[in-house]
Amino acid sequence: MSFSFKKIIATVLAVSSFFYATPLAASAAEKKTAVSNNTAVANTESSVSANTGSSVVADTGSAIKVIKVVQATLSAKPVKATVKLTISHKKQKGAKITGYAIYKKNKAGKWVRRTTVKKTGKITYIDKYTTSSRKNIYCVRAYYIKDGKTYYGKLTKAVSVSVKVAAVRKKVTDKNSPVYGKTLVLYCYADGSMVENPTKYVNENSFKTYSLYVNKGKQFVTAYGVKNGEYYPLRAFICSPGYATPVGSHKIILKYRWHELMGPCWGQWCSKIVKDGIYFHSIFSSQPNSNNTISVRAYNKLGTTCSHGCVRLQASSAKWIYDHCKVGTSVTITEKKGYEPFKKPVIGKLPAWHTWDPTDPTAQKYCKEHKCHKYAK
Ligand SMILES: [Zn+2]
Structure with missing residues (x-):
């Protein structure tokens, strides 16, 4: 391609x-x-x-x-x-x-x-x-x-x-890709480079159907909007899967705003994808329903394979999935190498005292108090 x-x-x-x-x-x-x-x-x-x-x-x-x-x-x-x-x-x-x-x-x-x-x-x-x-x-x-x-x-x-280069829509199918056989609708600049944030061009809330692809090997998730059988890559989320994260086709079967996870610990915006307890969820907290006791260690490991099997995400990513993907949304977990529309996101590390997720909209006030992060949607 x-x-x-x-x-x-x-x-x-x-x-x-x-x-x-x-x-x-x-x-x-x-x-x-x-x-x-x-x-x-x-x-x-x-x-x-x-x-x-x-x-x-x-x-x-x-x-x-x-x-x-x-x-x-x-x-x-x-x-x-x-x-x-x-x-x-x-x-x-x-x-x-x-x-x-x-x-x-x-x-x-x-x-x-x-x-x-x-x-x-x-x-x-x-x-x-x-x-x-x-x-x-x-x-x-x-x-x-x-x-x-x-x-x-x-x-x-x-x-x-200033020269502003407008994006153009381009349709692509790539056999050597986790989204094998699907038609992707990409927004590119005239030089062929992908628009970093296509949500400027396509309304990410306008889809009735979404589809999630977890690239286990690369530790990131790509969220697609699906319309007329075509896949619009919308977002890429850095994640931490585990070796036990099951490759294959799944569906979101249940969602919880907060949920108790193994540990015990608690995660936010949990979307269950496998019956025996594999979820998308935010970085876990040590206290029930507490957004100020997350594992900083686990947050700083995002982008590596380190969970027991769940797919850990930044709070904003877990929330995006929770908000957009209804029960029944297809989730494909793959180890396939090959073309991905987005690059793996890069995020900053947190200091030990920063025991909340800077992307958690419910924890914005802590970042404001400490003047450490600007909340970005
Ligand atoms: Zn902060």
């Missing part, structure tokens, strides 16, 4: 943005000011020698308006992009303007002149040489040539243009 895109996908993002230039000025002194205010300007034009005063260019109150349009195109990483700048300028009566100079900030943060347009009013500049990974910052200034000398107005405020 390949994720490379043969088709060219172009997206256009139009953002209107208005930048008002200060009135155009003409003196060498002003030019110097403008340059020093905006770091160095690579100016290869012959500079103004004499200060002829502000009477040379009399353009007051007019504005240079920069409208930006981004066109991102296809394949290779980083994505190649084209930025189109539209510059409009309502020239005031009596203003003396020959044209506009367009600058772009280079990687060192210095303004470099990209082009000079000998025209006034509305002009367009297309920057063909950029990529999705680059910051595109531009500014413009008017200039006026008289007697072989060039006079500049002030630089406009910087206009920042």
Whole structure:
């Protein structure tokens, strides 16, 4: 299976943005000011020698308006992009303007002149040489040539243009995958990379049916929404299965908000998947129904094979399953290697005193008190 895109996908993002230039000025002194205010300007034009005063260019109150349009195109990483700048300028009566100079900030943060347009009013500049990974910052200034000398107005405020690459839907079937034979609906960027959080594009609450795949060998769970026989990967949850976790096809048969587990200990958002007591559940607590006595050791082992057979999860993951997957939801436990839509999640470790799960919405207050974690859904 390949994720490379043969088709060219172009997206256009139009953002209107208005930048008002200060009135155009003409003196060498002003030019110097403008340059020093905006770091160095690579100016290869012959500079103004004499200060002829502000009477040379009399353009007051007019504005240079920069409208930006981004066109991102296809394949290779980083994505190649084209930025189109539209510059409009309502020239005031009596203003003396020959044209506009367009600058772009280079990687060192210095303004470099990209082009000079000998025209006034509305002009367009297309920057063909950029990529999705680059910051595109531009500014413009008017200039006026008289007697072989060039006079500049002030630089406009910087206009920042980011290239946003829209995701596209792609259907994939992969024989060498835990979801063997299923059609996956993926959201990818034009360069083929998966969208990290497809729930931006697909409403994860909109499915009537979900399906869970536990990759025992890789210690993570992928949650799919199922619609018209197609599988939409929605979430990946890091987990701790055990060697005894039974490979095969199962179903959720019972759910408990809190449940006593082996130990004794207690887990939250428990979904029973095998009759003799295999559950999805949160990291266990040593006290009944207590969200503040979890095993920090067990939490820090998430992503390894270490349970007695249950599939331990972060609280938010166990809750997601509890909330979304009704009794009857299919659960496939597999050791199959091969393609997985998501990478195994990486989570941080907890210090010994942090005896609650930072993803547990009912324990948010403890993190707030200790200023240790920001609760993220
Ligand atoms: Zn915390």
